[in-house]
Amino acid sequence: MKKNKRKNKVIIVLIMLLLNSVMFGKTPVFNGDSAYQYLTKQTNFGPRNPGSNGYENCKKWLIGFAEKNSDKVELQKFIGVDPKSKEKISMTNIIARFDPKNTERIMLSAHWDTRPWADEGNYKKDEPILGANDGASGIAVLLHIMELLKENDLSFGVDVVFWDGEDLGRSGHPYEFCQGSRYYSLHIIKPKPQEGIVIDMIGDADLKVFFEGNSMEFNLDLMIDVWNIASKLNYGKYFIKKYGPTMYDDHVPLSYIAGIPTIDIIDFKYPNENVNYWHTHNDTADKCSPKSLKIIGDILIYWLYHR
Numbered sequence: 606m607k608k609n610k611r612k613n614k615v616i617i618v619l620i621m622l623l624l625n626s627v628m629f630g631k632t633p634v635f636n637g638d639s640a641y642q643y644l645t646k647q648t649n650f651g652p653r654n655p656g657s658n659g660y661e662n663c664k665k666w667l668i669g670f671a672e673k674n675s676d677k678v679e680l681q682k683f684i685g686v687d688p689k690s691k692e693k694i695s696m697t698n699i700i701a702r703f704d705p706k707n708t709e710r711i712m713l714s715a716h717w718d719t720r721p722w723a724d725e726g727n728y729k730k731d732e733p734i735l736g737a738n739d740g741a742s743g744i745a746v747l748l749h750i751m752e753l754l755k756e757n758d759l760s761f762g763v764d765v766v767f768w769d770g771e772d773l774g775r776s777g778h779p780y781e782f783c784q785g786s787r788y789y790s791l792h793i794i795k796p797k798p799q800e801g802i803v804i805d806m807i808g809d810a811d812l813k814v815f816f817e818g819n820s821m822e823f824n825l826d827l828m829i830d831v832w833n834i835a836s837k838l839n840y841g842k843y844f845i846k847k848y849g850p851t852m853y854d855d856h857v858p859l860s861y862i863a864g865i866p867t868i869d870i871i872d873f874k875y876p877n878e879n880v881n882y883w884h885t886h887n888d889t890a891d892k893c894s895p896k897s898l899k900i901i902g903d904i905l906i907y908w909l910y911h912r
């Protein structure tokens with residue numbers, strides 16, 4: 606009797622595993638080198654601040670990639686402002702949608718524009734930066750995730766969004782930043798995602814991601830989930846369960862205005878507390894690593910395929 610019960614249990618578990626793999630497929634594997642190639646592909650266009658040549662060329666490439674690797678692409682064109690010259694600039698959010706009619710959905714996003722100034726550096730402060738980490742890294746991870754989503758269906762919908770005009774603000778003026786996510790938040794493309802994750806500055810070869818203050822307020826459960834996934838995948842030393850800086854990033858308009866509770870995965874100390882490459886001409890591809898991109902990719906893929 607006892608033995609039979611155990612046998613039945615084993616059979617039930619096997620059937621469940623089989624059903625699980627038939628219904629949901631298997632968890633795809635994120636490749637850090639593929640993501641890193643998408644990082645250098647972007648930096649090879651040069652600086653991608655709105656209106657520049659690099660920006661226009663990169664936009665064309667990103668739209669082509671999105672059209673090939675998602676179910677539906679929406680281009681959200683809007684007029685932003687350069688806060689220094691006060692000139693109007695036309696900008697574009699790129700929204701790649703998977704299972705676009707599904708009302709149960711989540712959002713993954715990053716900014717694709719780069720900063721027009723190197724104002725935190727000590728030379729050529731008025732010239733645009735390459736933005737390998739601050740810009741290209743988040744998009745690189747999302748591009749490779751899109752390839753994996755295209756081949757491995759989920760039971761819910763996903764909006765993968767590339768924000769424009771995130772870094773077009775003067776230091777000390779937070780409301781000049783995040784122009785694309787603010788525009789989207791006032792013009793949501795329905796069905797509206799229930800929650801979201803922003804990734805920003807996650808390519809740093811010396812990766813250390815801390816709890817971010819606004820994320821804790823917007824979606825504490827999701828933040829805890831993500832850090833627990835990191836521990837489970839043996840990435841605990843990169844995802845530290847301690848307070849880091851509180852950021853004004855794209856998750857603020859998304860949570861406050863759009864009502865999409867969103868967390869920000871960001872490693873703001875780039876590369877560490879003593880040295881700074883952020884908003885300088887040192888933000889180049891050699892300061893980023895395939896390994897860091899893989900850590901972020903693995904965590905996001907685990908989150909997507911174990912929900």
Ligand SMILES: [Zn+2]
Nearest residue numbers: 720739772884
């Ligand atoms: Zn920035």
